[in-house]
Amino acid sequence: MIQTVLGTLFEVIVPLSIPVIAGALLKRFTNMETKPLTTLYLYFLSPAIILETLTTAQISYDDVYLTVGFCLLNLILLWSVATVAAKLLKLPAPEQAGLTLISTLTNSVNYGLPLVLLALGKLGLDKASIYVVIQMVIVNTIGVYFAARSQFSFQNAVKSVFSLPAIYMAILAALLRLFDLHLPAGIQTGVAMVAGAYSPVVLAILGAQMIGVKNAELDRQVNAGFWTGLTIRMVISPLIACFCLFVLHVQGILYAVLFILSSMPVAVNAVVLAERFNASPKLVSKCILWTTLGSFLVLPVLIGFVK
Template sequence: MIQTVLSTLVEVIVPLSIPVTAGALLGRYKNLDTKPLLTLYLYFLSPAIILDTLAKAEISLDDVYKTLAFALLNLLFLWIVAVLLGRILRLAPPEAAGLTLISTFTNSVNYGLPLVLLAFGQLGLDKASVYVIAQMVIVNTIGVYFAARSQFNVRSAVKSVFALPAIYAAILAFLLRALGLQLPHELATGVSMVAGAYSPVVLAILGAQMVKVKAAHTERNVQLAFWTGLTVRLLLAPLIALLVLLLLNITGTLFSVLLILASMPVAVNSVVLAERFGSSPSLVSRCIVWTTLASFLVLPVLIAAVGSV
């Protein structure tokens, strides 16, 4: 088991750590501005990898249904856990909202996809694509509600979803598959080329963002919420995901991919929601850093474990 974990660490985590480290160094010593890169990621790289992956994905309708069911049921269970813990610990509303964001949303896009590709190959990436699309929709609707229930506006939330180019890329990919069509060879080649740049760019962005959120000030009154969030994301989240997967009778590569994606660190865009709606951004940003760092040890163990099942 130890040998398998070490092998996974070398084969999967080490390659991922190179662009993350490069981004962190650039952010720390060259003050790398991630805003233009985020625009590139959101409006160019993300739609390209979604279109490229979904258009070629070897995934059945049964996998799609099971993935969507898992995404929603897992979210429900995590939300219930976060709400119960918030009440038991008598957290203030901002910390309670921050704990909900920490517990429910994972970095499945700009960390999860490259990890799945390295760990499970193209088949794993195919299986992950539907989950990632579901997460994009959930974060921009339910995520907004979690961050600011009193300010939540259904119309604005839905509008924010359809402002994402990746959604249209997904729709185009599903239409092409439904009609039995393919992109012209020249276009498909160009899209694949852009998709190939996705992993190193978004991982470098993640590294630069980690350096920035690390400097965020954390007040003493959020310490309890911090340790609770860390426990939920690193320990309870994988167990809850495992329970949901068993309930839905999901097996094979889809089982492995969904378990890993549901066990990823706190989503970076959670701190964006926290800052916008006053949901204890210092708590969320600190959890982002520490769950990401811890994931370099936790995820190899999980990958080795699902690989031996």
């Protein structure tokens, strides 16, 4: 087990850390703007990797059903845990919303996909693509609801989902697979070339974003929410994922992929929702910072466990 963990640390975490550190240094010393890179990732790289992966992925209908079932069951259980914890701590409404975002939204896109690719290879990435598409929908619908229940509009949530090009690429890939069609060779090669740039660019963005995330001082009550969020994301979340996978009888590489992705640190875009809807952005920011730093130690152990 120790040998597997150390192997994962040097073979997976160290390569991932290079573009993350590069992005952090660029932000620190050149004040690199991340907004143009985020636009590039959201509207160009992300649709390309989704289309390329889903059109060539070795996935079955069982993989789709199990992944959807896992995402929904895992979300409900994490939401329940966060709600109970917030009630016990008597957190104010904004902090309750922030704790729910911390507990349920994971950084499975710009951190999880490169991690799965390095740890589990192309087949792991194939399985992960389904999870990532589902998470995009969850963040832009249920995630908005968690952040601002009083301001939640189903119509606006649907609009936000269909403003993402990756969703259209997922639909296109599904249609191509359904009718057993293929992209022209030249287009497929171009899409694959763009998809190949996904990992280093998004990891550099993550590093730059981490520099911008503030390690805010919190008052005593909210600080209790921070430690609770940290515990849910780093300890309870993997346990709940194991339970869900056991209940659904998930096995093989799909088990490893879903377990790893559901155990990722807090999603960086959670703070975007928190700031937009006043869902305790300081609490969310601090949890993003420390769960991401902690993940460099915790994830090798979890990957060693599933291997």
